[in-house]
Amino acid sequence: MAETIKLVKGDELPQITLTLTDDVTGSAVNLSASTTTVSVKFRKKGTNTTLSTISTTKTNTGSDGKVHFDFSGGVLDVDPGEYEGEVVINFNNSIQTVYDVLKFRVRANS
Numbered sequence: 001m002a003e004t005i006k007l008v009k010g011d012e013l014p015q016i017t018l019t020l021t022d023d024v025t026g027s028a029v030n031l032s033a034s035t036t037t038v039s040v041k042f043r044k045k046g047t048n049t050t051l052s053t054i055s056t057t058k059t060n061t062g063s064d065g066k067v068h069f070d071f072s073g074g075v076l077d078v079d080p081g082e083y084e085g086e087v088v089i090n091f092n093n094s095i096q097t098v099y100d101v102l103k104f105r106v107r108a109n110s
Contacts, residue, residue: 028065
């Protein structure tokens, strides 16, 4: 998750696909249970204040660890700058936060 995803203020796309894997085994995290959800907490880099909580959708059944999301609902109606996305998996009220954060750079819409 080291690459910075470049975005434009006010856009609703691109659609981002994540593959969540176990750091120890390298295998995909099974997200297929109907009670398992994944969200992305979008915030300004260096802060703890969540600006938006982005819901994801499982790709296929979720057993392959893949989810996708976009920036609909005004998520990118923010000032240009550096942002982060903290990925949170909710396994039926048991929470696992992914250690690495997504990196975003938002530029002005010209």
